[in-house]
Amino acid sequence: MQIVILNNPADVAAYGAEIFKQQIRRKPKSVLGLATGSTPVALYNHLIDANQSGELSFKAAATFNLDEYLGLAGAHPQSYRYFMDTALFNHIDIDKSQTAVPQGNAQNPLQACRDYEAQIKAKGGIDLQLLGIGRNGHIGFNEPSSGLQSRTRVKALTPATIADNARFFADGEYQPRLSITMGIGTILEAKKILLLATGASKAEAIQATVEGPLSAACPASALQMHQDAVIVVDEAAAATLANKEFYKHVEAENQKLLAQFSLE
DSSP states (O other): OEEEEESSHHHHHHHHHHHHHHHHHHOTTOEEEEOOSHHHHHHHHHHHHHHHTTSOOOTTOEEEESEEETTOOTTSTTSHHHHHHHHTGGGSOOOGGGEEOOOTTOSSHHHHHHHHHHHHHHTTOOSEEEEOOOTTOOBTTBOTTOOTTOOSEEEEOOHHHHHHHGGGSOTTOOOOSEEEEOOHHHHHTSSEEEEEEOSGGGHHHHHHHHHSOSBTTBGGGGGGGOTTEEEEEETTTTTTOTTHHHHHHHHHHHHHHHHHHHHO
8 A cells, every 4th residue: 555645635636637647648448447526526627637638538448436326317416427427527538438337326226236347347347446535434435334345236325424415415405325336345356546535534534544454444444455555645634644754755765766767
């Protein structure tokens, strides 16, 4: 697990965007795992700028989103399909038929989950998976108690997650209590994982993810088992890390080593 601590949210977004750019340049037909939320939006804005300036193309890429609210059609303004269209897909040269989001209004949600797993497998798996993290350590909608080998499935949302997301729904508007989410086992099969976190509200979850025990109580701690997981946080989100200065030292040494090899 690589821990990168940067000054502020803007730096976190720029760093994460550069990882995505490198992935697309290296493999134009990349399969990208994407996430919703306020933190990814800043990263997506960098990718939009790169695409519209001609620096980067998504024409050959395919995407899979982590999750979707159960019961919402893709045209619903609070659905994650709608979010992704308006935050990213509508502004880049990607083929919309190659952008997959779990089907929130599926007549048979359980079959839709199995189909989603099959679609990911048919594409050869996810090359780079973007993650955010909830205050309770959830990744996707894998809430605490989620199995560390779980697959795409229907998952109930905790009261804490429902409360956190209530700000996106108008007073009296229906707010789903269930979701379809990639499982932790599904996420861990991605070849590379990038988790972004900013702000003091995420500090406790980041500390549990990086330095806590491997536990279903903090689903993101499963990333400790991944061979290529990069955790990028700002100073506020890193505030409670016991080994914060060590992580900074290690990252500085890594950058020196990379620079050395790039010159040879």
